[in-house]
Amino acid sequence: MSRMKLHTVGQLARRSGVTVRTLHHYDAIGLLTPAARSPNGRRLYDRDNALRLQQIMLYRTLGLSLDEIARILDDPGFDRHDALLAQRQAVVAQITKGEALIRGIDEALALIDNALQKDMDMATLFGGFDPSKFEDEAKARWGDTDAWREQAKRTSQYSAEDWRSYHTEHGAICERLAELAAAGAAPDGKEAQEAAKTYAALIDRWFYPCDASHLGPLADMYEADVRFQETFNAFGAGTADFVIPAFRACAQSGE
Amino acid sequence: MSRMKLHTVGQLARRSGVTVRTLHHYDAIGLLTPAARSPNGRRLYDRDNALRLQQIMLYRTLGLSLDEIARILDDPGFDRHDALLAQRQAVVAQITKGEALIRGIDEALALIDNALQKDMDMATLFGGFDPSKFEDEAKARWGDTDAWREQAKRTSQYSAEDWRSYHTEHGAICERLAELAAAGAAPDGKEAQEAAKTYAALIDRWFYPCDASHLGPLADMYEADVRFQETFNAFGAGTADFVIPAFRACAQSGE
DNA sequence: GCTTGAACCTGACGTTGCGTCAGGGTGTAG
DNA sequence: CTACACCCTGACGCAACGTCAGGTTCAAGC
Numbered sequence: 001m002s003r004m005k006l007h008t009v010g011q012l013a014r015r016s017g018v019t020v021r022t023l024h025h026y027d028a029i030g031l032l033t034p035a036a037r038s039p040n041g042r043r044l045y046d047r048d049n050a051l052r053l054q055q056i057m058l059y060r061t062l063g064l065s066l067d068e069i070a071r072i073l074d075d076p077g078f079d080r081h082d083a084l085l086a087q088r089q090a091v092v093a094q095i096t097k098g099e100a101l102i103r104g105i106d107e108a109l110a111l112i113d114n115a116l117q118k119d120m121d122m123a124t125l126f127g128g129f130d131p132s133k134f135e136d137e138a139k140a141r142w143g144d145t146d147a148w149r150e151q152a153k154r155t156s157q158y159s160a161e162d163w164r165s166y167h168t169e170h171g172a173i174c175e176r177l178a179e180l181a182a183a184g185a186a187p188d189g190k191e192a193q194e195a196a197k198t199y200a201a202l203i204d205r206w207f208y209p210c211d212a213s214h215l216g217p218l219a220d221m222y223e224a225d226v227r228f229q230e231t232f233n234a235f236g237a238g239t240a241d242f243v244i245p246a247f248r249a250c251a252q253s254g255e
Numbered sequence: 256m257s258r259m260k261l262h263t264v265g266q267l268a269r270r271s272g273v274t275v276r277t278l279h280h281y282d283a284i285g286l287l288t289p290a291a292r293s294p295n296g297r298r299l300y301d302r303d304n305a306l307r308l309q310q311i312m313l314y315r316t317l318g319l320s321l322d323e324i325a326r327i328l329d330d331p332g333f334d335r336h337d338a339l340l341a342q343r344q345a346v347v348a349q350i351t352k353g354e355a356l357i358r359g360i361d362e363a364l365a366l367i368d369n370a371l372q373k374d375m376d377m378a379t380l381f382g383g384f385d386p387s388k389f390e391d392e393a394k395a396r397w398g399d400t401d402a403w404r405e406q407a408k409r410t411s412q413y414s415a416e417d418w419r420s421y422h423t424e425h426g427a428i429c430e431r432l433a434e435l436a437a438a439g440a441a442p443d444g445k446e447a448q449e450a451a452k453t454y455a456a457l458i459d460r461w462f463y464p465c466d467a468s469h470l471g472p473l474a475d476m477y478e479a480d481v482r483f484q485e486t487f488n489a490f491g492a493g494t495a496d497f498v499i500p501a502f503r504a505c506a507q508s509g510e
Numbered sequence: 511g512c513t514t515g516a517a518c519c520t521g522a523c524g525t526t527g528c529g530t531c532a533g534g535g536t537g538t539a540g
Numbered sequence: 541c542t543a544c545a546c547c548c549t550g551a552c553g554c555a556a557c558g559t560c561a562g563g564t565t566c567a568a569g570c
Contacts, residue, residue: 015491054489098350105343234309236270
């Protein structure tokens with residue numbers, strides 16, 4: 001009866017392709033308790049233990065947690081079928097998430113490849129994208145416009161100190177916009193419109209001739225590029241969603 | 256200059272959609288250190304902090320680790336492009352693994368659905384699959400053979416005690432096979448052939464008339480179904496890969 | 511001036527599945 | 541008698557925070 005061969009941890013580990021530590025662990029959490037201990041306390045595993053280990057390894061290759069495996073093996077009322085279906089669901093969800101990640105990464109890679117290697121640094125430094133660093137993209141968007149040439153001419157002269165100064169001003173107006181957004185102000189309300197005009201004035205002073213009517217295309221651009229939205233949202237969640245309609249309203253009323 | 260608005264943890268957390276604990280954590284690991292502390296030790300974040308947090312969150316949505324994000328943001332020599340490509344690779348690998356998991360789970364589900372709900376329990380109890388529990392599958396394989404009818408007739412009479420007895424015998428011969436496999440014995444060697452014949456005798460005594468010539472189809476069956484292989488491998492890794500050619504050799508020489 | 515609630519602080523443990531020492535016992539072959 | 545192989549029990553480490561616990565501070569209302 002109990003004449004069958006018993007194995008030590010090392011033997012079972014080698015036979016089954018797991019580590020000794022793994023068996024120690026399974027013993028510690030009660031997932032696989034050795035059939036006996038030698039007088040000196042050594043773990044002794046019998047055939048049933050070996051078979052159970054096979055089951056454990058099988059379920060582990062299916063990605064189930066040790067906790068779930070324990071329930072499947074020990075609780076006769078536990079439905080294997082349901083457990084596997086649930087696991088399938090979880091893996092599918094994980095794959096879906098992974099695919100979304102890939103899309104996001106590809107998008108980011110496309111931006112970087114598109115001669116934008118530095119724009120994120122610039123965003124950090126300047127609180128906004130540095131237009132001089134993505135001429136290709138900007139030209140495709142704005143064409144060979146006067147505004148573009150003007151800002152290119154002006155910004156090429158700015159010193160680091162100028163940029164810091166711009167940064168401060170830009171931050172101030174963005175904070176104002178974020179406050180209004182957080183307070184639930186109407187995008188076409190009086191305060192929002194004033195803030196929008198202040199923003200236009202900022203652009204006008206630092207980049208190119210800009211009045212309220214220019215805020216429409218600007219809103220389009222911000223809406224089209226998450227990175228712009230993120231620089232707004234850095235001042236408070238939802239700011240971009242407030243700024244875009246506010247700029248559009250301002251452009252409308254200005255015409 | 257330093258007149259700009261500073262936010263406390265709670266404020267920045269709310270604005271940015273993260274938890275206070277997360278900001279504490281980022282501070283603890285040096286990923287996002289607040290610009291200042293109030294006299295009473297409270298964390299004070301400035302706009303640069305907020306912008307950096309946005310960057311961190313952006314990279315986090317792409318699945319990068321905090322460690323990598325820190326390198327990307329702090330080490331100017333670190334190539335974002337390469338980092339993102341590497342991350343893409345990792346995610347693709349993870350998706351591939353997930354798809355393999357799905358296939359494995361579907362396979363397992365198919366087995367369970369195929370009227371096999373109990374076979375894994377049986378495997379645990381009997382050290383092998385209980386043929387009476389998957390008639391559909393077995394019939395499709397063996398057809399309406401005499402062997403099948405014979406084992407069905409016999410096994411239907413077996414008591415739990417009989418099964419335990421079978422279990423012991425089966426375990427003994429499997430261990431012998433595993434020993435030979437582990438020792439690197441030749442599948443067509445003398446000892447292997449004797450063990451194979453012992454196995455055939457076991458089948459003969461417990462299930463249906465079986466001599467060496469029947470081991471060929473048996474080997475085919477074992478090769479076709481991982482579950483059989485696993486019951487062998489429970490006695491030592493690689494046992495199945497030894498048993499299958501050994502059985503075939505035995506069948507050849509027997510003819 | 512006092513109390514109260516909200517917000518802040520610093521530890522420190524829990525999670526998942528082991529890997530990886532550290533320190534010490536045991537058994538056996540030469 | 542001494543290596544050397546193998547066993548044991550802790551216990552820390554990892555990734556990214558979640559979740560108390562115990563104590564301080566702040567702004568506001570009575």
